[in-house]
Amino acid sequence: MTAVSTDTGINSQTQSSTTSKVLGYPLNAWYVAAWDHEVTRKPMSRRIADRPLALYRTEDGKAVALADACWHRLAPLSMGKTTGRDGIQCPYHGIVYNSAGRCISMPAQETINPSATVPSFPVIERHRYVWVWLGDPTLADPDAVPDMHQMSSDEWAGDGETIFAPCNYQLVLDNLMDLTHEEFVHSSSIGQDELSESEFVVTHDDDTVTVTRWMLNIDPPPFWLKNMRDKFPGFEGKVDRWQIITYRAPSTINIDVGVAKAGTGAPQGDRSQGVNGFVMNTITPETAKTCHYFWAFMRNYRLDSQLITTQLRNGVHGVFGEDEEMLAAQQAAIDANPDYEFYNLNIDAGGMWVRRLIERRLEAEGRRPDGSRLPSGVRQSAALG
Incomplete structure (x- = not known):
């Protein structure tokens, strides 16, 4: 059954609840x-x-x-x-x-x-x-590979890189599921006040979590203003901005992002007066404290422009460099405070569902949330209920 949350994401009690900082990684994936x-x-x-x-x-x-x-x-x-x-x-x-x-x-x-x-x-x-x-090779179903078709579609163009992130892979997932941090970490490029002021909806099933946020009739931040002008030279005015974050277990997150001229119908599905991109992210755990972060930015406009492809890749590289610095500092703080548990806010609703799905996969493999083996025949309920 699909559950829906609005701008509060989860009930107010969540603000005082705690969750484990980092998780183990499923192997049947x-x-x-x-x-x-x-x-x-x-x-x-x-x-x-x-x-x-x-x-x-x-x-x-x-x-x-x-x-x-x-x-x-x-x-x-x-x-x-x-x-x-x-x-x-x-x-x-x-x-x-x-x-x-x-x-x-x-x-x-x-x-x-x-x-x-x-x-x-x-x-x-x-x-x-x-x-x-x-994991178990008999369970290796090719259909279970996460959908990232924009990476190889003729209808999309773009490129990406790999970041070696000195942190547990779960911290990267947390970062991507709650983009309100852009307001503070990326204030010079994609951040703006409307990120934390806007409502959002969280939906989920057994394998996916989606966080949807619309910001209507706002000024475009520098990154998106440039992209609008790449497609519509001389563009001025307000935009409708969207972020649709889709997680697929255990560690892939595709983010449908973009802006369109305000009031032209983007929320209803008409994005013709705007620019649309997909931030493709798949995070591979290396150890409990390090991971490989594969990402790309794909767009569906000006497909023949290598200049725009390179500019976008370099621009996102700079944005993610700010994330990398924060994630490394966060991991260092976790190492210095091993007994501390995270507290949760309403904005953490998507990330909490991600953790729940990972814990369920670990449980199905007979392992605890930290990845350690449970005694034979023992199973434990997901920590989040």
């Missing part, structure tokens, strides 16, 4: 391991959900993800080299594994030990990313 162009014939290393992986491509271009530790002496396979059609050779003693993680060659002996294997993980390429599944 697709996480982005890399941009597709990052994975080549030369092996690379990336740590995902506390698991070091060796990523490479076979001769026919298929992306592969193996545990980054040789069966023999745990030497990192990512330091080795690819060989043959789909093999990777350990840099220490030359053992070769195929893309399924099975040893196919050992030095100085013809007999191969049947236990000589390394874990191989399901991989799928979609939306310009290489996704990996670290």
Whole structure:
């Protein structure tokens, strides 16, 4: 059943309630391991959900993800080299594994030990990313890859980057689910008073949470005024602004954003007198205190302009740099106050539902909110009810 909250988001009692600062990460899920162009014939290393992986491509271009530790002496396979059609050779003693993680060659002996294997993980390429599944491989459904079709659609143009964020991935999700922080952290670019003054609606189901906010008949902030003038040279006047934040478990958030000339029908669906973008975000936990933050800004206007693509990417890079500084400081404060629990405000409604969905996934895997294993046969109710 879908629940709806208005500008108060949740009842007033929420303001005095607490929630755990950081959460563990579900393993039965697709996480982005890399941009597709990052994975080549030369092996690379990336740590995902506390698991070091060796990523490479076979001769026919298929992306592969193996545990980054040789069966023999745990030497990192990512330091080795690819060989043959789909093999990777350990840099220490030359053992070769195929893309399924099975040893196919050992030095100085013809007999191969049947236990000589390394874990191989399901991989799928979609939306310009290489996704990996670290949990039960029988549950790795390609249809469960989050929808980010704007990344590869001919109707959208844009580019993005990767941020190495020195914080728990949940802090990034909190940041993206409550954009009122723009008023204070990004005051020179996209922030304005109307962000915290406007009403919002929160809806959710078993896998998604959506926060919708409209700001009507307002002055456009500098970032959006520039974009309006890119499409409508010389634009002046008020705009209707929207932010529609959609989270998909466990860690992908797409944000439908834009402005249109005030009163031209954008809230009813006519965005023709405005500019529309999607901020695509998918956050991959590395450790309990670090994560890989993959993002892109996609637009549906002036698709042929590389100049606008570059300007937008660089502009968003600057905005997210301000977020990165705040998130790093927040993680440092968490480390310095390990027993402190977060308090919640009305604006945290979307983020609280995100935490609830993650906790339910962890519970289904037999783990506590912090990611630690529950005793066999024990399950606990989601902490938020």
